[in-house]
Amino acid sequence: MPEPAVTLSGGVVVSSTRREEVSTRIRRALLTGELRPGQRIKEVHLAEALGVSRPTLRESLQQLVHEGALVQVPYKGIHVAQPTAEELRDVAEVRMPLETMAALRLARDPDGPAMDGVREALRVHLAAIESGDALQAHVTHIGLHEAIWDMADSPTLRKIWPLVGSQVHIALTVDQAVRHDPERDAMLHRRLVRVIEEGDEATIAAEVEEHIRRSVDEVLRRLS
Amino acid sequence: MPEPAVTLSGGVVVSSTRREEVSTRIRRALLTGELRPGQRIKEVHLAEALGVSRPTLRESLQQLVHEGALVQVPYKGIHVAQPTAEELRDVAEVRMPLETMAALRLARDPDGPAMDGVREALRVHLAAIESGDALQAHVTHIGLHEAIWDMADSPTLRKIWPLVGSQVHIALTVDQAVRHDPERDAMLHRRLVRVIEEGDEATIAAEVEEHIRRSVDEVLRRLS
DNA sequence: ATGGCGTAGATCGTCAGTCAATCTGCATGA
DNA sequence: TCATGCAGATTGACTGACGATCTACGCCAT
Numbered sequence: 113m114p115e116p117a118v119t120l121s122g123g124v125v126v127s128s129t130r131r132e133e134v135s136t137r138i139r140r141a142l143l144t145g146e147l148r149p150g151q152r153i154k155e156v157h158l159a160e161a162l163g164v165s166r167p168t169l170r171e172s173l174q175q176l177v178h179e180g181a182l183v184q185v186p187y188k189g190i191h192v193a194q195p196t197a198e199e200l201r202d203v204a205e206v207r208m209p210l211e212t213m214a215a216l217r218l219a220r221d222p223d224g225p226a227m228d229g230v231r232e233a234l235r236v237h238l239a240a241i242e243s244g245d246a247l248q249a250h251v252t253h254i255g256l257h258e259a260i261w262d263m264a265d266s267p268t269l270r271k272i273w274p275l276v277g278s279q280v281h282i283a284l285t286v287d288q289a290v291r292h293d294p295e296r297d298a299m300l301h302r303r304l305v306r307v308i309e310e311g312d313e314a315t316i317a318a319e320v321e322e323h324i325r326r327s328v329d330e331v332l333r334r335l336s
Numbered sequence: 337m338p339e340p341a342v343t344l345s346g347g348v349v350v351s352s353t354r355r356e357e358v359s360t361r362i363r364r365a366l367l368t369g370e371l372r373p374g375q376r377i378k379e380v381h382l383a384e385a386l387g388v389s390r391p392t393l394r395e396s397l398q399q400l401v402h403e404g405a406l407v408q409v410p411y412k413g414i415h416v417a418q419p420t421a422e423e424l425r426d427v428a429e430v431r432m433p434l435e436t437m438a439a440l441r442l443a444r445d446p447d448g449p450a451m452d453g454v455r456e457a458l459r460v461h462l463a464a465i466e467s468g469d470a471l472q473a474h475v476t477h478i479g480l481h482e483a484i485w486d487m488a489d490s491p492t493l494r495k496i497w498p499l500v501g502s503q504v505h506i507a508l509t510v511d512q513a514v515r516h517d518p519e520r521d522a523m524l525h526r527r528l529v530r531v532i533e534e535g536d537e538a539t540i541a542a543e544v545e546e547h548i549r550r551s552v553d554e555v556l557r558r559l560s
Numbered sequence: 561a562t563g564g565c566g567t568a569g570a571t572c573g574t575c576a577g578t579c580a581a582t583c584t585g586c587a588t589g590a
Numbered sequence: 591t592c593a594t595g596c597a598g599a600t601t602g603a604c605t606g607a608c609g610a611t612c613t614a615c616g617c618c619a620t
Contacts, residue, residue: 355574
């Protein structure tokens with residue numbers, strides 16, 4: 113009789129294995145800021161908090177380490193990643209061609225279920241902005257970009273997303289607290305989706321690149 | 337008193353943790369064909385063969401599963417990945433812009449240590465071809481492409497490489513047995529490196545894309 | 561007083577043994 | 591013949607423990 117699943121933050125997760133469940137909960141904790149960049153993670157502590165054994169927790173952590181969300185130094189411990197400005201630029205550079213590819217794939221069927229998924233993610237994000245909940249806006253912002261990668265229906269892009277997404281998320285976490293211009297954020301993402309819908313390849317590529325460049329530039333400015 | 341490290345294939349691996357050691361050994365076993373596409377992996381068996389406990393082995397497997405080299409189905413088991421034609425095409429599509437990016441970065445300093453590394457990898461590959469050892473030629477072929485990704489000095493590309501490289505490797509494993517034209521293989525890779533050295537961006541992009549396209553096409557033809 | 565060094569505590573890495581959950585294959589009966 | 595159910599095999603997960611390694615504190619020599 114498993115007791116009801118309880119996350120670090122109180123939500124519920126369904127998954128066929130505990131390991132996946134734990135990974136999901138930790139990812140969520142990262143998203144909500146319950147685990148902050150640079151924060152040290154102690155195995156026994158976290159295992160207890162999550163109600164799993166250390167071996168199981170370690171399998172989960174292994175996965176997140178591999179995604180780059182966590183950093184592991186043998187015998188020293190695990191801490192939440194804290195990318196340098198250089199690393200953020202690097203991620204952005206790789207992200208551009210891939211997110212462009214995803215957008216171009218989506219544009220091939222602007223009325224299909226894939227774009228519906230993206231539009232839905234946009235709608236949710238706009239609603240979150242509207243509500244004034246900065247945390248929710250952050251989560252749905254990542255969610256929109258994830259949807260673009262996910263709905264492009266490429267297994268390889270799906271596997272790469274966590275590597276990129278975790279860094280994007282951490283980068284934006286810094287930004288989140290001082291989130292200054294929700295209107296502009298809403299406008300930019302509406303435009304991004306509209307450009308994809310319209311389907312002109314060159315315009316899409318330019319828009320995606322510009323979107324990413326602008327985003328990383330803002331974060332880097334705030335970091336310095 | 338740890339006894340001397342013995343791989344599945346008899347080599348020696350140095351690493352600060354057993355987990356990394358085991359991951360490396362399994363990767364090597366995949367490269368050498370000791371573990372073949374589709375093959376089932378039994379935990380107790382493999383743990384015993386590698387001389388580690390099940391939890392430690394499971395942490396290693398977790399990592400390889402995440403890289404896509406292995407596939408895990410809850411309660412059914414783990415087997416070596418066996419990508420479909422569709423998946424191979426998908427990997428190739430993602431691989432193109434990234435390997436192009438890596439090549440372009442290398443081209444910025446054609447006389448630097450990075451390109452030295454690539455040239456060295458090419459030299460090793462050519463030697464392997466010369467020697468007539470098909471297995472070694474396969475390993476060094478992957479090694480050359482890995483060098484291109486690695487020497488580009490992008491942490492993000494380095495993190496993505498295993499995801500792509502494992503699929504490339506598996507795809508070429510199919511090919512390996514019937515490796516038919518070593519001369520052509522040598523010529524193509526010599527040319528690839530030369531084009532990077534010469535540094536014309538458009539030519540590099542075209543050459544890398546052509547190289548990848550040709551490679552995946554050949555594999556797919558042989559698959560059908 | 562200050563700086564290098566060694567020891568103690570904390571934490572991680574790893575192991576062995578055990579039990580529960582789930583899948584697979586075979587035998588059984590309608 | 592086909593569905594059903596049981597038994598063996600394998601994975602998923604836990605407990606408890608021990609050695610390996612890092613970190614911090616206190617001690618000693620200068």
